[in-house]
Amino acid sequence: MNSSQIPSLKIYAHRGFWWPDHAQNSKEAIVRARELGADGVEVDLRMTLDGELVLCHDKSFRGLEVANKSLAEIWGFSQDAHLAVPLIDEALLSYDGLINLEVKRDSRARVDEVVGRLAQTMKTPYWERKVVNSAILFSSFDLETLKELAKVLPGVPRYLLLDRADSTRRGVREALRLGCEGVNIHYLRASSFALSLCREHALKVGLWTLDDPIRANGFCYSSVSNIITNRVDLLVKGQENGLY
Numbered sequence: 001m002n003s004s005q006i007p008s009l010k011i012y013a014h015r016g017f018w019w020p021d022h023a024q025n026s027k028e029a030i031v032r033a034r035e036l037g038a039d040g041v042e043v044d045l046r047m048t049l050d051g052e053l054v055l056c057h058d059k060s061f062r063g064l065e066v067a068n069k070s071l072a073e074i075w076g077f078s079q080d081a082h083l084a085v086p087l088i089d090e091a092l093l094s095y096d097g098l099i100n101l102e103v104k105r106d107s108r109a110r111v112d113e114v115v116g117r118l119a120q121t122m123k124t125p126y127w128e129r130k131v132v133n134s135a136i137l138f139s140s141f142d143l144e145t146l147k148e149l150a151k152v153l154p155g156v157p158r159y160l161l162l163d164r165a166d167s168t169r170r171g172v173r174e175a176l177r178l179g180c181e182g183v184n185i186h187y188l189r190a191s192s193f194a195l196s197l198c199r200e201h202a203l204k205v206g207l208w209t210l211d212d213p214i215r216a217n218g219f220c221y222s223s224v225s226n227i228i229t230n231r232v233d234l235l236v237k238g239q240e241n242g243l244y
Helices: 029-035 071-075 088-092 108-121 123-131 144-154 168-177 193-200 215-218 232-240
Strands: 010-014 040-047 053-055 099-102 136-140 158-162 181-185 202-208 224-229
Touching: 010 029, 010 099, 010 215, 010 232, 029 040, 029 232, 040 088, 040 108, 053 099, 053 108, 071 108, 071 193, 099 108, 123 136, 123 215, 144 158, 144 181, 168 181, 181 193, 193 202, 215 232
Parallel strands: 010 040, 010 224, 040 099, 099 136, 136 158, 158 181, 181 202, 202 224
Antiparallel strands: 040 053
């Protein structure tokens, strides 16, 4: 099956194209992904103790827990900290591609605060354009976060993230209950049954984290809307060669 049969298949760079020499989630990795032909980026959002939204995958940065430290404390830890843990606007404000913003799990007490802060950010001109142009979606493993996002930002698509050990049946059931547009499934769990189940319930599927263009060719199902990859260079080349 080729890309003409699945015109909506998109390639998202996992934390930008950081491999092998850029910081993950950095502006440099995001820019590089776009230059290499990625349709979008999948990046990780956290909030500092003083309410700043930053891009950082891990709960802690060099031993400092992001949620329990101010931005000044994190950035003051090392000379390159502001590059490795950038503010969301600093990293993305000039980016013109698609964005999958993964909202990382925070404490239950801070969910409302994190989502509220994100809602404020989405009211600024750049992010408003992203919403209007359907160029942004939210994803999360956390059900409560997705529930709150639906309340304050109902116009932005939401995807439930499923881990490798998660039940697809249960994940689909939860995604439907939350009104999600889709699910992000680890590609090793994306069996024909799982993809058929999502198609049956009109749920879009994002596959993470798939780096082999030959294996990607085997996932050309109508329910698959995007592939999240560390190797944008390889996946884009595969797409150009008509593999998917």
